[in-house]
Amino acid sequence: MQYWCYEHMVLQLEDCVNVLKVLYPQFNFLFLFDHSCGHDREQENGLNEENMLKYYGGKQAYLRDSKINEEKGYLGPYEQILQPGNTQSVIFQPMDQGPFWMMPQE
Numbered sequence: 862m863q864y865w866c867y868e869h870m871v872l873q874l875e876d877c878v879n880v881l882k883v884l885y886p887q888f889n890f891l892f893l894f895d896h897s898c899g900h901d902r903e904q905e906n907g908l909n910e911e912n913m914l915k916y917y918g919g920k921q922a923y924l925r926d927s928k929i930n931e932e933k934g935y936l937g938p939y940e941q942i943l944q945p946g947n948t949q950s951v952i953f954q955p956m957d958q959g960p961f962w963m964m965p966q967e
Contacts, residue, residue, distance in 0.1 A: 870894075926950045 874892060882892055899948055927949045929935045936943065953959065959967065 924951050 877892075878890070881919075898905050929945050929947045929949060931945050935945070961966075
């Protein structure tokens with residue numbers, strides 16, 4: 862697990878402890894954490910931000926497509942581009958428009 866994850870977890874715990882001390886000052890609290898290596902158990906072609914490029918082009922790892930099976934659990938509350946039954950690709954395809962900052966000929 863990366864250092865950022867531990868730091869983030871510590872800050873969240875600190876916030877929780879502060880709230881609990883105000884709401885329930887008469888109690889002592891015990892927090893248990895599971896530091897298992899569950900993050901290491903992922904598909905080789907799974908969605909992982911460490912395998913994604915931040916910029917357009919270049920060599921990148923193959924990431925699998927995701928089929929949108931239904932609206933609930935797949936699509937958020939905002940205006941939808943994808944519909945149930947569509948397949949979402951997390952990399953640009955040859956027929957896609959490129960990033961907004963590039964000219965069409967690029």
